[in-house]
Amino acid sequence: MTEPLFDTLCVVGPGLIGSSVLRRLRAMPELVGTLIVTDRDRDVLARARALDLGDVVTDDLDAAVKDADCVMLCVPVGAIAPIASRILPIMKSGAILTDVGSTRRSIVDALTPHLRTDIAYVPAHPMAGTEHSGPDAGFATLFEDRWCLITPDRNAPEDAVTRIGAFWHAMGARTRRMDADHHDTICAMVSHLPHLIAFTICGTADTLAEDMRSEVLDFAASGFRDFTRIAASDPTMWRDIFLNNRDALLGVLDRFSQDAAAMADAIRSGDEETIVETIERGRRIRRSLLENRQA
Numbered sequence: 001m002t003e004p005l006f007d008t009l010c011v012v013g014p015g016l017i018g019s020s021v022l023r024r025l026r027a028m029p030e031l032v033g034t035l036i037v038t039d040r041d042r043d044v045l046a047r048a049r050a051l052d053l054g055d056v057v058t059d060d061l062d063a064a065v066k067d068a069d070c071v072m073l074c075v076p077v078g079a080i081a082p083i084a085s086r087i088l089p090i091m092k093s094g095a096i097l098t099d100v101g102s103t104r105r106s107i108v109d110a111l112t113p114h115l116r117t118d119i120a121y122v123p124a125h126p127m128a129g130t131e132h133s134g135p136d137a138g139f140a141t142l143f144e145d146r147w148c149l150i151t152p153d154r155n156a157p158e159d160a161v162t163r164i165g166a167f168w169h170a171m172g173a174r175t176r177r178m179d180a181d182h183h184d185t186i187c188a189m190v191s192h193l194p195h196l197i198a199f200t201i202c203g204t205a206d207t208l209a210e211d212m213r214s215e216v217l218d219f220a221a222s223g224f225r226d227f228t229r230i231a232a233s234d235p236t237m238w239r240d241i242f243l244n245n246r247d248a249l250l251g252v253l254d255r256f257s258q259d260a261a262a263m264a265d266a267i268r269s270g271d272e273e274t275i276v277e278t279i280e281r282g283r284r285i286r287r288s289l290l291e292n293r294q295a
């Protein structure tokens with residue numbers, strides 16, 4: 001039998017992401033010895049127990065983390081640094097601290113003064129999720145064939161980075177290592193801006209006159225429907241993402257606004273060439289995305 005990757009893993013926050021990790025681990029008992037689950041919400045803990053997500057399910061954060069070989073924070077971005085700074089002093093020497101947060105730089109900056117030389121900080125962000133949240137929303141195949149972006153602290157030992165990589169491969173993901181700022185720029189473009197646009201477009205539809213608004217919903221074709229799926233995402237999670245990735249997000253939003261204004265100009269002036277070119281570029285991007293997925 002192969003050695004487990006971690007004797008004891010503690011998941012803080014068994015919501016969509018945490019419970020998906022735990023479900024997969026339940027199906028691969030050889031990967032981790034003991035699973036400890038903690039959350040600040042009693043209802044979440046009751047669901048975690050009912051779903052049999054952990055060997056130990058407790059509301060005592062300190063007790064949950066102190067003997068773990070790896071602590072994985074699966075809480076909203078704004079809660080990561082406060083929890084990490086509280087648990088770092090009591091974590092076991094040689095343990096790994098990781099989180100699945102959707103943003104990096106502000107967390108790293110807040111955490112750096114609290115880091116210990118004998119604990120490796122190796123965040124890993126799975127680029128997979130849904131608009132649902134909570135322990136019941138998770139599923140074991142969520143990470144299959146999806147990317148997981150690993151952004152290790154520069155003092156993290158290679159062995160710890162390799163372990164976290166192996167962990168996410170076992171979750172079914174492909175991994176890529178990158179630095180925090182690069183991560184934030186990429187995610188601002190591929191994830192945070194699309195969510196911002198989805199929330200905004202639903203708001204725009206909602207501010208239409210009452211009679212038109214109900215027609216928008218009655219006749220919603222796939223375009224608007226796709227936006228509403230994304231716009232159904234959790235407000236706390238996305239508030240934290242927007243505020244913690246402010247600079248990168250405002251940067252791509254600015255570029256997007258300029259491009260939208262250029263498209264408006266082209267429509268106003270009847271510039272067919274620019275309109276067709278812009279649409280064709282979209283089609284090319286969609287095609288190459290599908291080809292990459294098949295590869």
Ligand SMILES: NC(=O)C1=CN([C@@H]2O[C@H](COP(=O)(O)OP(=O)(O)OC[C@H]3O[C@@H](n4cnc5c(N)ncnc54)[C@H](O)[C@@H]3O)[C@@H](O)[C@H]2O)C=CC1
Pocket residue numbers: 012013014015016017018038039040041044074075076077079083100101102103125126127128129130131132133134135234237241
């Ligand atoms: N939802 C998604 O599609 C994805 C989310 N992420 C990131 O993963 C993290 C978790 O997201 P989800 O699983 O969607 O959230 P979720 O809302 O489903 O679960 C979060 C859990 O954290 C708990 N929690 C919140 N504050 C806490 C605190 N101070 N102490 C202890 N527990 C606390 C909540 O009670 C909840 O059970 C976030 O940082 C998010 O940015 C990453 C990839 C995809």
Ligand SMILES: O=C(O)C(=O)Cc1ccc(O)cc1
Pocket residue numbers: 101102126127128129130131191230
């Ligand atoms: O549901 C969707 O379309 C998503 O884009 C899920 C998602 C949300 C946040 C992330 O940091 C990564 C993936």
